[in-house]
Amino acid sequence: MPRICVFCGSSFGSNPAYSRAAEHLGELFAARNIELVYGGAAVGLMGLLADAVLQGGGRVTGVIPQALVEKEIAHTGLTELRVVSSMHERKAIMADLADAFIALPGGFGTLEEFCEVLTWSQLGLHRKNCGLLILNGYYDGLLSLFDHAVAEGFLKAANRKLVQSDSDPDRLINAVLSAVPVVEAKWIGKGQA
Numbered sequence: 001m002p003r004i005c006v007f008c009g010s011s012f013g014s015n016p017a018y019s020r021a022a023e024h025l026g027e028l029f030a031a032r033n034i035e036l037v038y039g040g041a042a043v044g045l046m047g048l049l050a051d052a053v054l055q056g057g058g059r060v061t062g063v064i065p066q067a068l069v070e071k072e073i074a075h076t077g078l079t080e081l082r083v084v085s086s087m088h089e090r091k092a093i094m095a096d097l098a099d100a101f102i103a104l105p106g107g108f109g110t111l112e113e114f115c116e117v118l119t120w121s122q123l124g125l126h127r128k129n130c131g132l133l134i135l136n137g138y139y140d141g142l143l144s145l146f147d148h149a150v151a152e153g154f155l156k157a158a159n160r161k162l163v164q165s166d167s168d169p170d171r172l173i174n175a176v177l178s179a180v181p182v183v184e185a186k187w188i189g190k191g192q193a
Contacts, residue, residue, distance in 0.1 A: 001033055001034065001035050001059070002035070002177055003034070003036075003061075003097055003098050004034055004036065004037065004098060004099065004100050004101065004177070005095070005117075006025070006036060006049060006102050006103070006104060007039070007101065007102075007103045007104070007106060007110045007113040007114050008022060008045040008049060008103065008104035008105065008110055009045045009046070009104070009105055009106035009107055009110060010043050010045075010046050010073070010106075010107075010109070011043075011045070011106075012044050012048075013045070015135075015136050017136050018105050018138075019045065021104060021133065022045040022052070022104055023049070023051075024052075025052070025104065025133065026050065026051065026053040026055075026056065026058075027052050028169055029052075029056070029058050029173075030054075030057055032173065033058070034058070034173070035060070035079075036059070036061070037061045037097045037098050038050060038060070038061075038062055038094070039064060039109075040068075040074055040075055040078070041062070041073045041075060042073060042075035042076070045104055045105070045106065046075075047075060049104070050062065050075055054077065054078070054079075059079045059080075060078045060079050060080075061079060061082065062074070062080070063081075063082045063084060063090045063093045063097075064081065064083060065085065065087055065089070065090050066083055091113060091116060091117075095120065098128060099128060099177065100128050100129045100130070100176035100177055101114065101117050101118075101128060101129070101130045101131065102130075102132075102172060102173075103131070103132050104133050104135070105135060105136075105139075114132070117130055118130045118162060118163065121181055121183065122159050122162060127180050127181055127183075128181070129162075129164055129176040129177070129178075129179070129181055130162060130164065130176070130181075131163070131164035131166070131175060131176040132163060132172075133165075133166070133169055133172055134165055134166060139165065143163070146160055146163060147160065156184050158183075158184035159184055161182075162183065
């Protein structure tokens with residue numbers, strides 16, 4: 001059974017399309033027998049996503065730090081809930097468990113988690129695909145920033161391709177589970193662009 005780690009908001013966001021997309025992605029995971037790995041919360045898009053997978057008969061593994069368990073946001077109905085001591089441990093375990101990564105809309109935490117696993121891919125620490133689900137233009141600015149980083153010589157064009165993106169969740173799932181990412185050496189030499 002493949003496992004995909006999904007990063008997403010612990011809030012619902014201002015557009016109901018985000019909630020619908022989280023539920024739809026969860027339904028697809030269950031129907032396609034894909035295990036969800038995520039941050040273990042019962043709130044926001046995170047909770048909707050996990051509930052949709054579970055309601056479809058799928059498996060969900062949550063990884064949550066003890067500090068968030070104490071705030072009473074842990075999802076207690078998961079297939080497996082791993083309680084860890086820190087955010088660093090949480091991210092490392094989620095990355096180890098997953099075969100690929102997808103980000104739905106979210107705030108600082110979502111962006112940080114996605115960019116960290118993307119950086120690990122660029123550095124060759126893993127060979128797992130990273131994808132953004134495009135909803136309501138939410139990640140347009142981030143994708144433009146990545147393109148700008150290429151234009152300004154901070155990111156190689158070949159490594160920009162490490163970011164999969166699609167507005168269709170089924171196609172995005174196929175993309176992140178299919179090809180092995182090709183990485184070009186990160187470092188740009190003196191005088192090179």
